[in-house]
Amino acid sequence: MMDAAPEILFNASGINKSFPAVQALSEVDFDLKTGQVHALLGENGAGKSTLTRIIAGIEKPDSGRMSLAGHSYIPKNRTDAESLGIRMVMQELNLIADLTVAENIFIEKLPARFGIIDYNRLNRSAKELMDKVGLVDLDPSTPVKLLGVGQQQMVEIAAGLSRQCRILALDEPTASLTDSEIELLFAQIAKLKTAGVGIIYISHRIEEVARIADRITILRDGRLIATQPANQLSISDIIRLMIGRDLEYDRLRHPVKTGEPALRVAGLTSGSKVKNVTFEVRRGEILGVAGLMGSGRTETMRTLFGADLADCGKIYLGASDKPAKIRKPSDAVRNRMAFLTENRKEQGLLLTQPVRCNISLTKLSDISRLGWINISQEKRLAVKYIDALSIRCSSADQTVDQLSGGNQQKVVIAKWLFSDPDILIFDEPTRGIDVGAKFEIYRMLAELAEKGKAVIMVSSDLKELMSLCDRIMVMSAGRLAATFSRNKWSEEKIMSAAFSEYVAASKKGVNTKNDK
Amino acid sequence: MTNKKMSAIGTYLTDYFGMAVALALLLIIFGLSARNFFTLTTFRTIANQVPDITIVAVGMTFVLIIAGIDLSVGSVMALSGAVLGIALVEFNLPLPFAIAACIATGALCGLTNAFVIIRWKLPSFIVTLGMLEIARGAAYLVTQSRTIYIGGPIEVITDTSVLGLSLPFIIAVLIVAAGQAVLSRTVFGRYMIAIGTNEEAVRLSGIDPRPVKLSVFVLCSLLTSFAAVIQTARMSSANPNTGYGLELQAIAAVVIGGTSLMGGRGSVISSFFGVLIIAVLGTGLAQIGAQESTKRLITGCVIIAAVIVDQYRSRLRKPRV
Numbered sequence: 001m002m003d004a005a006p007e008i009l010f011n012a013s014g015i016n017k018s019f020p021a022v023q024a025l026s027e028v029d030f031d032l033k034t035g036q037v038h039a040l041l042g043e044n045g046a047g048k049s050t051l052t053r054i055i056a057g058i059e060k061p062d063s064g065r066m067s068l069a070g071h072s073y074i075p076k077n078r079t080d081a082e083s084l085g086i087r088m089v090m091q092e093l094n095l096i097a098d099l100t101v102a103e104n105i106f107i108e109k110l111p112a113r114f115g116i117i118d119y120n121r122l123n124r125s126a127k128e129l130m131d132k133v134g135l136v137d138l139d140p141s142t143p144v145k146l147l148g149v150g151q152q153q154m155v156e157i158a159a160g161l162s163r164q165c166r167i168l169a170l171d172e173p174t175a176s177l178t179d180s181e182i183e184l185l186f187a188q189i190a191k192l193k194t195a196g197v198g199i200i201y202i203s204h205r206i207e208e209v210a211r212i213a214d215r216i217t218i219l220r221d222g223r224l225i226a227t228q229p230a231n232q233l234s235i236s237d238i239i240r241l242m243i244g245r246d247l248e249y250d251r252l253r254h255p256v257k258t259g260e261p262a263l264r265v266a267g268l269t270s271g272s273k274v275k276n277v278t279f280e281v282r283r284g285e286i287l288g289v290a291g292l293m294g295s296g297r298t299e300t301m302r303t304l305f306g307a308d309l310a311d312c313g314k315i316y317l318g319a320s321d322k323p324a325k326i327r328k329p330s331d332a333v334r335n336r337m338a339f340l341t342e343n344r345k346e347q348g349l350l351l352t353q354p355v356r357c358n359i360s361l362t363k364l365s366d367i368s369r370l371g372w373i374n375i376s377q378e379k380r381l382a383v384k385y386i387d388a389l390s391i392r393c394s395s396a397d398q399t400v401d402q403l404s405g406g407n408q409q410k411v412v413i414a415k416w417l418f419s420d421p422d423i424l425i426f427d428e429p430t431r432g433i434d435v436g437a438k439f440e441i442y443r444m445l446a447e448l449a450e451k452g453k454a455v456i457m458v459s460s461d462l463k464e465l466m467s468l469c470d471r472i473m474v475m476s477a478g479r480l481a482a483t484f485s486r487n488k489w490s491e492e493k494i495m496s497a498a499f500s501e502y503v504a505a506s507k508k509g510v511n512t513k514n515d516k
Numbered sequence: 517m518t519n520k521k522m523s524a525i526g527t528y529l530t531d532y533f534g535m536a537v538a539l540a541l542l543l544i545i546f547g548l549s550a551r552n553f554f555t556l557t558t559f560r561t562i563a564n565q566v567p568d569i570t571i572v573a574v575g576m577t578f579v580l581i582i583a584g585i586d587l588s589v590g591s592v593m594a595l596s597g598a599v600l601g602i603a604l605v606e607f608n609l610p611l612p613f614a615i616a617a618c619i620a621t622g623a624l625c626g627l628t629n630a631f632v633i634i635r636w637k638l639p640s641f642i643v644t645l646g647m648l649e650i651a652r653g654a655a656y657l658v659t660q661s662r663t664i665y666i667g668g669p670i671e672v673i674t675d676t677s678v679l680g681l682s683l684p685f686i687i688a689v690l691i692v693a694a695g696q697a698v699l700s701r702t703v704f705g706r707y708m709i710a711i712g713t714n715e716e717a718v719r720l721s722g723i724d725p726r727p728v729k730l731s732v733f734v735l736c737s738l739l740t741s742f743a744a745v746i747q748t749a750r751m752s753s754a755n756p757n758t759g760y761g762l763e764l765q766a767i768a769a770v771v772i773g774g775t776s777l778m779g780g781r782g783s784v785i786s787s788f789f790g791v792l793i794i795a796v797l798g799t800g801l802a803q804i805g806a807q808e809s810t811k812r813l814i815t816g817c818v819i820i821a822a823v824i825v826d827q828y829r830s831r832l833r834k835p836r837v
Binding site for chain 2: 350351362
């Protein structure tokens with residue numbers, strides 16, 4: 001910014017786009033300068049992804065003009081846009097599960113001689129790129145399907161970086177990355193900037209955007225609300241512009257007296273990801289679960305819920321001294337547990353089915369007699385939850401795949417509330433969800449605790465854990481590394497606990513004691 | 517409220533409207549091109565042909581909805597028909613007992629399919645392909661590869677008629693109605709659709725998908741052996757070669773009806789329309805003197821066209837947001 005003003009690399013003006021039933025963009029202007037990060041912010045459904053997809057040639061605008069480096073730019077399709085150096089790393093993973101990491105990265109241009117792939121060269125070049133994005137420990141010949149979501153996202157980003165480009169659009173690149181992976185990504189972005197690449201950056205994480213963006217454009221309901229240099233917008237400005245009203249950022253929780261234990265877990269072990277985990281949750285309490293990705297947080301919850309088999313360990317419910325038998329999810333649900341999975345589309349929702357069928361699924365017995373479903377009762381019930389959680393949908397009969405991420409997540413929550421559980425496990429409940437919906441979900445969790453439910457919340461977002469939870473347990477390499485209660489934690493303490501087992505492992509055999 | 521209700525009925529009708537129009541078009545075309553198409557004989561022929569395949573198609577619809585497939589129905593029909601024949605002719609069992617033995621045979625085949633599929637988490641395609649061979653082999657074994665003539669004792673089934681409609685046809689229509697009701701109104705039906713849409717989500721919602729899947733495969737074979745009773749009655753005999761290619765005919769009918777091979781979507785009534793379309797096509801073409809070769813060429817094109825049309829329809833129904 002100290003230099004002469006960077007030149008305009010890309011310009012779009014008066015972009016309109018409508019889909020059946022919604023006007024996704026109306027009269028939106030957008031420009032991008034060389035070597036700058038231009039962030040797009042807005043709630044889900046605000047039009048960020050649509051705008052980016054139009055720029056990347058995936059969608060066609062209904063009207064409006066675009067120009068690239070001064071020339072008129074009308075991409076016929078994605079390939080056409082890519083040949084002009086405009087690339088997009090999408091929110092939904094775009095990898096081929098059965099191919100290796102290296103094959104995925106170079107899928108468009110596999111190094112080959114006489115049609116036979118040169119695997120040595122392929123894996124070598126892939127390794128170079130992977131090192132850059134921090135996939136240091138990963139073998140390029142690993143099939144992608146064996147990786148976790150976060151690692152897959154890094155591969156996707158590496159693939160995006162592998163190709164020469166003038167404009168790189170990143171749609172929610174950090175949604176499932178750990179802090180250290182995010183740092184590596186930012187370092188890469190900085191390098192691309194110096195090379196003169198223009199970067200379009202979409203994210204819900206405002207702090208992150210404030211850090212790396214040069215300029216910020218805010219969209220709401222398909223309209224351009226503001227485009228300003230990043231250093232002229234505070235975080236609360238951004239939130240206000242995005243949702244069009246003010247939000248209190250202060251404590252969400254009214255302190256509640258926590259009651260008797262709702263769940264005690266002793267020595268839970270499963271495979272290599274869950275090692276001898278012991279903890280308890282009380283009624284009225286929100287227990288946070290922190291840890292790096294791959295630290296066994298999700299696996300612990302899955303084992304607890306019976307989704308994965310436990311090798312050993314005991315689970316006690318309520319005040320009972322007799323361990324509960326939980327060997328499959330239906331056992332857990334019968335014991336009034338609920339589990340909102342980290343991956344709502346793959347594991348939580350019946351995407352092509354109506355909202356009402358998704359909500360009623362957990363307890364069809366409540367709205368049926370002799371196996372016969374009372375459809376009108378089901379609709380009333382669905383409407384009740386749609387109103388209570390303010391789920392934005394056209395009717396209870398709308399299919400969930402047409403809803404935005406935040407509203408989809410609310411449908412999953414409604415489904416579990418309907419089963420009337422005592423213990424609720426939420427795994428990354430706010431991933432990929434806009435700020436407005438995020439706060440609504442926080443409020444729901446707080447309310448559940450106030451009603452005396454026991455809530456467990458797994459999250460990669462420390463800030464949200466620290467503002468919502470009564471206690472935070474930290475997992476590291478499959479073990480419970482530490483548990484902190486409110487007022488006794490700090491970001492540093494939690495992070496060092498999260499790394500503790502990895503450090504211990506590298507010192508070989510030195511066993512760190514859990515500081516409970 | 518009335519507006520909403522009207523549009524609900526509207527979408528309900530449009531689901532079947534396309535199928536009804538296609539069927540009506542076929543009837544008109546054949547009515548114009550064949551001299552004696554609109555006669556009682558034609559419709560009696562069709563009504564005689566369709567009951568067994570209709571009943572199989574109901575079971576197949578369920579299997580496809582849970583994202584499975586059952587290739588063994590043709591052989592299971594032959595085997596359970598053979599058991600029926602043997603029970604009547606060699607053991608002289610009374611008809612109800614013979615039918616019970618026939619249906620038990622079907623149930624056993626379905627149970628085997630389901631157990632292997634669920635226990636070892638195998639694709640139903642492979643397992644039922646195995647059963648296709650096994651049941652066929654067993655049918656040859658029990659009949660010693662001969663056709664068993666039954667005659668009188670079994671013909672009561674086809675000879676009974678109510679209001680001019682044959683008993684098998686009435687049974688088939690009732691099974692279609694019941695099947696549609698089960699699918700769209702019961703907990704079991706809802707679970708089927710849910711499993712076909714996303715089995716893992718169903719499991720993680722605390723519903724064990726295994727009993728549902730087991731029931732669906734058993735039900736499919738059970739219905740097939742029920743169809744075998746009707747088929748055997750129509751032929752007055754049990755032939756171990758019967759039902760060759762039945763699985764593909766049934767799948768074709770179900771797919772023409774718009775049921776997705778990917779699971780999660782389907783309708784029993786539409787499958788019935790699919791059966792009728794294929795039957796009318798076959799009968800009509802025969803009447804205008806088309807040869808077997810032409811019949812098959814055209815039937816093939818109809819199957820593919822139906823799926824293409826269905827894809828456009830579902831794309832229209834689902835706007836991108």
